Amino acid sequence: MTAATAIRRLNAADPDFARHLDHLLSWESVSDDAVNQRVLEIIQAVRTRGDAALVEFTQRFDGLEVAAMADLILPRERLELALTRITAEQRAALETAAERVRRYHEKQKQDSWSYTEADGTVLGQQVTPLDRAGLYVPGGKASYPSSVLMNAIPAKVAGVPEVVMVVPTPRGEINEIVLAAAAIAGVDRVFTIGGAQAVAALAYGTESVPPVDKIVGPGNIYVATAKRHVFGKVGIDMIAGPSEILVVCDGQTDPDWIAMDLFSQAEHDEDAQAILVSPDAAFLDRVAASIEKLLPTLEREAIARVSMSTRGALIQVADMAQAIEVANRIAPEHLELSVENPQQWLPQIRHAGAIFMGRYTAEALGDYCAGPNHVLPTSGTARYSSPLGVYDFQKRSSIIHCSADGASELGKVASVLARGESLTAHARSAEYRIKN
Amino acid sequence: MTAATAIRRLNAADPDFARHLDHLLSWESVSDDAVNQRVLEIIQAVRTRGDAALVEFTQRFDGLEVAAMADLILPRERLELALTRITAEQRAALETAAERVRRYHEKQKQDSWSYTEADGTVLGQQVTPLDRAGLYVPGGKASYPSSVLMNAIPAKVAGVPEVVMVVPTPRGEINEIVLAAAAIAGVDRVFTIGGAQAVAALAYGTESVPPVDKIVGPGNIYVATAKRHVFGKVGIDMIAGPSEILVVCDGQTDPDWIAMDLFSQAEHDEDAQAILVSPDAAFLDRVAASIEKLLPTLEREAIARVSMSTRGALIQVADMAQAIEVANRIAPEHLELSVENPQQWLPQIRHAGAIFMGRYTAEALGDYCAGPNHVLPTSGTARYSSPLGVYDFQKRSSIIHCSADGASELGKVASVLARGESLTAHARSAEYRIKN
Numbered sequence: 069m070t071a072a073t074a075i076r077r078l079n080a081a082d083p084d085f086a087r088h089l090d091h092l093l094s095w096e097s098v099s100d101d102a103v104n105q106r107v108l109e110i111i112q113a114v115r116t117r118g119d120a121a122l123v124e125f126t127q128r129f130d131g132l133e134v135a136a137m138a139d140l141i142l143p144r145e146r147l148e149l150a151l152t153r154i155t156a157e158q159r160a161a162l163e164t165a166a167e168r169v170r171r172y173h174e175k176q177k178q179d180s181w182s183y184t185e186a187d188g189t190v191l192g193q194q195v196t197p198l199d200r201a202g203l204y205v206p207g208g209k210a211s212y213p214s215s216v217l218m219n220a221i222p223a224k225v226a227g228v229p230e231v232v233m234v235v236p237t238p239r240g241e242i243n244e245i246v247l248a249a250a251a252i253a254g255v256d257r258v259f260t261i262g263g264a265q266a267v268a269a270l271a272y273g274t275e276s277v278p279p280v281d282k283i284v285g286p287g288n289i290y291v292a293t294a295k296r297h298v299f300g301k302v303g304i305d306m307i308a309g310p311s312e313i314l315v316v317c318d319g320q321t322d323p324d325w326i327a328m329d330l331f332s333q334a335e336h337d338e339d340a341q342a343i344l345v346s347p348d349a350a351f352l353d354r355v356a357a358s359i360e361k362l363l364p365t366l367e368r369e370a371i372a373r374v375s376m377s378t379r380g381a382l383i384q385v386a387d388m389a390q391a392i393e394v395a396n397r398i399a400p401e402h403l404e405l406s407v408e409n410p411q412q413w414l415p416q417i418r419h420a421g422a423i424f425m426g427r428y429t430a431e432a433l434g435d436y437c438a439g440p441n442h443v444l445p446t447s448g449t450a451r452y453s454s455p456l457g458v459y460d461f462q463k464r465s466s467i468i469h470c471s472a473d474g475a476s477e478l479g480k481v482a483s484v485l486a487r488g489e490s491l492t493a494h495a496r497s498a499e500y501r502i503k504n
Numbered sequence: 505m506t507a508a509t510a511i512r513r514l515n516a517a518d519p520d521f522a523r524h525l526d527h528l529l530s531w532e533s534v535s536d537d538a539v540n541q542r543v544l545e546i547i548q549a550v551r552t553r554g555d556a557a558l559v560e561f562t563q564r565f566d567g568l569e570v571a572a573m574a575d576l577i578l579p580r581e582r583l584e585l586a587l588t589r590i591t592a593e594q595r596a597a598l599e600t601a602a603e604r605v606r607r608y609h610e611k612q613k614q615d616s617w618s619y620t621e622a623d624g625t626v627l628g629q630q631v632t633p634l635d636r637a638g639l640y641v642p643g644g645k646a647s648y649p650s651s652v653l654m655n656a657i658p659a660k661v662a663g664v665p666e667v668v669m670v671v672p673t674p675r676g677e678i679n680e681i682v683l684a685a686a687a688i689a690g691v692d693r694v695f696t697i698g699g700a701q702a703v704a705a706l707a708y709g710t711e712s713v714p715p716v717d718k719i720v721g722p723g724n725i726y727v728a729t730a731k732r733h734v735f736g737k738v739g740i741d742m743i744a745g746p747s748e749i750l751v752v753c754d755g756q757t758d759p760d761w762i763a764m765d766l767f768s769q770a771e772h773d774e775d776a777q778a779i780l781v782s783p784d785a786a787f788l789d790r791v792a793a794s795i796e797k798l799l800p801t802l803e804r805e806a807i808a809r810v811s812m813s814t815r816g817a818l819i820q821v822a823d824m825a826q827a828i829e830v831a832n833r834i835a836p837e838h839l840e841l842s843v844e845n846p847q848q849w850l851p852q853i854r855h856a857g858a859i860f861m862g863r864y865t866a867e868a869l870g871d872y873c874a875g876p877n878h879v880l881p882t883s884g885t886a887r888y889s890s891p892l893g894v895y896d897f898q899k900r901s902s903i904i905h906c907s908a909d910g911a912s913e914l915g916k917v918a919s920v921l922a923r924g925e926s927l928t929a930h931a932r933s934a935e936y937r938i939k940n
Contacts, residue, residue, distance in 0.1 A: 161920035172627055175619070181611060190861070191608055191875050196854055198888050212925050245924050281888040300743070303888035307736070325936050331929035367928045410905065417901065418632055425626070425905035428937050432930040433906060436918040439627050440902035452634055452717040452739035454900040464890040465853065466876035469846065469861035470869060482872040484597035488681050489648050492803045493767035494868040500761050501864050 074359050075376045077352065080385045080394065092381055093398060095309055095339075095447050100289070107293045111268040118274035125265040130207070130238045137276045142247070142258040150247035158245060165437035166217050166252045172439030173225045176458035182467060189474030192467040197227035201461055202270035202280035202302075203255065204287050204295075205246060207236035207262050213249035214435060218442045218456065219285050220253035226461035231255050232280055234270060236262025262287075264294035271298035284443075284456065305456055309447035310339035310379075313431055314400035314420075316391045317355075318407040319348030321427045327358035329404060332432045334375035335368040341379040343398070345391045352382045392416045399450040402431045419450045475501040510795050511812045513788065516821040516830065528817055529834060531745055531775075531883050536725070543729045547704040554710035561701040566643070566674045573712045578683070578694040586683035594681060601873035602653050602688045608875030609661045612894040618903060625910030628903040633663035636714060637897055638706035638738075639691065640721035640731075641682060643672035643698050649685035650871060654878045655720050655892065656689035662897035667691050668716055670706060672698025698723075703730035707738045720879075720892065741892055745883035746775035746815075749867055750836035750856075752827045753791075754843040755784030757863045763794035765840060768868045770811035771804040777815040779834070781827045788818045828852045835886040838867045855886045911937040 078088055113121040119137040126132050126140060134140060151159060182192025201223040205216055216233070223231050233250055235243075237260045250258060259277055261269065267287075273279030282303035283295060295304045313333040317326055330342035346352055359376065366372050385391045392413055395403055399419035407413070410425040417423060421444030424431050435442045443456035470478060479498040486495035514524055549557040555573040562568050562576060570576060587595060618628025637659040641652055652669070659667050669686055671679075673696045686694060695713055697705065703723075709715030718739035719731060731740045749769040753762055766778035782788055795812065802808050821827045828849055831839055835855035843849070846861040853859060857880030860867050871878045879892035906914060915934040922931035 157920055158924055161917045161924075164917050165921060175617060176629070183611070189874075193612070193876075194850065194853070194859070199854065214921055214925065300883075300885070303885075322936070325933070328929060328933040328936060332927070332933040335927060335929040367926070372929065414630065414903070417630070418635065419899075420901045422902035422904065423630070425903065428908050428911035429904050429906040430911065430915070430918075430933045430937055432922060432934040433911065433914045433918050433937075434902070434904050435930060436921045436934075437914050438625075438904045438906070440629075440904060444902075445899075447736075449736070449739075450899065450901070452899060455902050457900070459895070463855075463881075463886065463888060464893070465856045465886070466858035466870070466880075466891050467850070467861065468858065468865050468870050468874045468876060470865040470874070472864050475864035475866065475869065478869045478873050479866070481597045481600050482866075482869050484593055485601060485650055485872045486868060488594055488597075489650065490803070491768070491771060493764060493771040493808065494871060497761070497764040497768040497866045498868045498872075500758070500764060501866055501869075 074363065074373070075356060075380045075382055078381050078383045080383060080390055089394070089397065092379070093448065103289055103293050107264045107290055107297060110264040111294060111297060114265050114268035114274065115272050119276050122261055122265055122269055122274060122277070125263065126261055129263055130236050132237065132240060140260050141276065142260060144256070147247050147251035147255065147258065150244045151251050153244045154248050159248065161437070162213065162217070162245070162249055162252050165214070166221060168437055168439040169217055169221045169441075170225060173222050173441070173458050176222070177225060178459060178462055185474065187473040187477070188471030190467065190469040194465045194467055195462050196465065197229070198281040198461050198463065199228070200230045200232060200278060200280045201228045202283040203231060203233040204266065204283060204285035204291060205233055205235040206287055206291075207238050208241065211235065211243045211246050213243070213245040214442065215286060216246055216249035216255070217253050220250065220255050222441065222456060222458045223461045224254045226458045228461050230257070230278070232270065232278060233258045234261050234266040236260065236266070264290045267291055267294035267298060271302045282461070284460070305443065305460065306445060306449065306453065310341060311336045312341040312400050312446060313343070313402040313404065314395055314398055315344045315404040315406055316395060317344060317346045317351065318388065319346055319351035320408060321406040323351065323354040323358040324362065325427070326355050326406060327362050329431055330359070330376070330380065331362065331366060331372050332430070333402070334372040334380065335366065338371055338374040339379065340375045342376060343381045343383060345383045345385055345394050347385050347387050347391060349384050352384055356382060388413065395420065399448045401444045401446045401450065402434070404429070404431055421445045421450045421455055472503070476503040510799065510809070511792060511816045511818055514817050514819045516819060516826055525830070525833065528815070529884065539725055539729050543700045543726055543733060546700040547730060547733060550701050550704035550710065551708050555712050558697055558701055558705055558710060558713070561699065562697055565699055566672050568673065568676060576696050577712065578696060580692070583683050583687035583691065583694065586680045587687050589680045590684050595684065597873070598649065598653070598681070598685055598688050601650070602657060604873055604875040605653055605657045605877070606661060609658050609877070609894050612658070613661060614895060614898055621910065623909040623913070624907030626903065626905040630901045630903055631898050632901065633665070634717040634897050634899065635664070636666040636668065636716045637664045638716035638719040639667060639669040640702065640719060640723050640727060641669055641671040642723055642727075643674050643679075644677060647671070647679045647682050649679070649681040650878065651722060652682055652685035652691070653689050656686065656691050658877065658892060658894045659897045660690045662894045664897050666693070666714070668706065668714060669694045670697050670702040672696065672702070700726045700730035703727055703734060707734035718897070720896070741879065741896065742881060742885065742889065746777060747772045748777040748836050748882060749779070749838040749840065750831055750834055751780045751840040751842055752831060753780060753782045753787065754824065755782055755787035756844060757842045759787065759790040759794040760798065761863070762791050762842060763798050765867055766795070766812070766816065767798065767802060767808050768866070769838070770808040770816065771802065774807055774810040775815065776811045778812060779817045779819060781819045781821055781830050783821050783823050783827060785820050788820055792818060824849065831856065835884045837880045837882045837886065838870070840865070840867055857881045857886045857891055908939070912939040
């Protein structure tokens, strides 16, 4: 296989470049009627039959012999036990990561505020945590302890009193590192259920599972579809698309480093997207060669190869200014600025989930332990949305406390505007408070 | 008609109270297959035929004779003209309201931050405004100038360079106060289109309408359905349910005031919900009498009467503590604490869109001019969401800039965790940065 077949090359000078780029980025998640129907049935069953439905679905879908809901509850002690079953190195790594994630997220915490006007009227905003958050953790192969930290810690920093985690254990497989991460992150309760049934249980509650206010965390198409359906009853985080990285390089970073950075997205799944932009054509050649050389050495070669060849690209641009333009057009989940003096470009970056500055900041560091969250907006949604954060587990209430004088003056303004909208009960309610 | 028929009475001491309350609050929006199908067709037509489809739909649905898209564009000068066509009193009221809304929302603005660790690693968050926001304003009867202020001003305070407004003008009806509000709020461009076609145009763009990053503002079932469908391509604000007010009163406020405060929600539409909670049974009787007395005096009596009788309630509780419990259970859009010393209860309010403190703070003041936003979470969603605010028009990018030393140390941690997840390209990408 030659370099040309492993990954496509684009040039921003090509008159058709914008169209090619649009095509490369295009991604619409398929909404399958059969999946929708199945998920709606599962939600209905959990709403009407509660625990009994959970036990039944878990037997059927996870191949588990469970007699009753009690078999699907892990007490806090079981999480603590997991801490003793992983290696000391793993435990230390989890603890370091958790500590860094906690420290970063503390900075996101928002406080209530208020101000008093001359007439004594007080205006403000009261910030409060959610009462209870639900965390979905996939089972089996895609079960990531790092996701437990990234989803649970912001909730705890926000002050959420109860974080409930669900994680399926297909055929009884328990991931001890996931449970250890839950213990470290401060998860309060764990149920070993998964799929649409777990989402339904968190949204509506059952005899055993308490209803939560918001459900976060990644999952397969059944989980994502269920989250869409329960949205409104509870809050949800984003529905994530495939993971992406955009590396902007000035041509001075080791091409093997850049190739491996691209692979660190490409190995996630075949739809993942890894793109490199550089003004240096010869460097793009060198990275293409590194890709060829290193692909066969990857444990997840098959996945990475499909991802690189179907959704990857090496893009040549005229200069760094054009590279930044391309980055803003893509609004990538992960943006690596593998360049000299990355600070000079930062103010021009308008849209990106997370920005990895300089040659040393591998995207993988952000996935695990740098501190910022690894749950990030995908598929260009960084144009209008943000990383998962403490702010996702806090909400605000406006505070208005009018003095008698303030209500009288504001009443006059409200009266005029309400009458302009023909809402006369509004007007009269305000007018009662106008002083004679 | 007797008091008993105008509004229902509940008592929290009733053993069935929780069930009655659940029933009273229950609200599920109907998702109509026919509407869905129609909206999907309209979106598809606008995506493929652009302006031509907009002209066609506007002729058909708004009964407008328009030859071309140019007839559906209002230049900034037309907005300025509207300022001269409303009364001086109206203009002054709009300007006062806008100024107060602006001042309050300035406090919500979030700034970028960063911190440097001992080894030189920099972590932070870059806050940026959306590039372009779209504001939907309903035409005809439900065309509210106050909504223009409440939706456009937070976007402008956030620093959004371009705010695009769409407002249908059925049979050519133009609401001059709406255009004047747009001029005052700083709206940049106005298109006189509406319905699902306007939402589709804002989401995907046409030859004339620029695509936006987020669409906000209220609308009918077609608009709400279209917003649901374009969500993901662009951001949207909430899909609002019927408006609600919960008044908690200690029995010492004028019962006419309280009745009119309840009506100020009830007059919105027949599904609106107005509830009063008080520990004073005799006071509930007095309010019931005021309701009877005042209902016939309302311009929108018919609507208010249906709303009060089908969704309203007077709830008797044992004491203020129980009143607050009920408030937290309901998580109301608007909560009026019409009591002596409301501050003492504030820390116990966990969920409410906006809190109106004391006897003078009529909810209507908040609808128009107090300062806080009137776009608020409905149907109990205040449990996990917030008023519309500047934060809805800003987004965050995580910043990670590792020093060589920082990358080396973090690389060791990331390597252990990545290998624990069998993501070895992640591990190797991090390991390249570990110093020997």
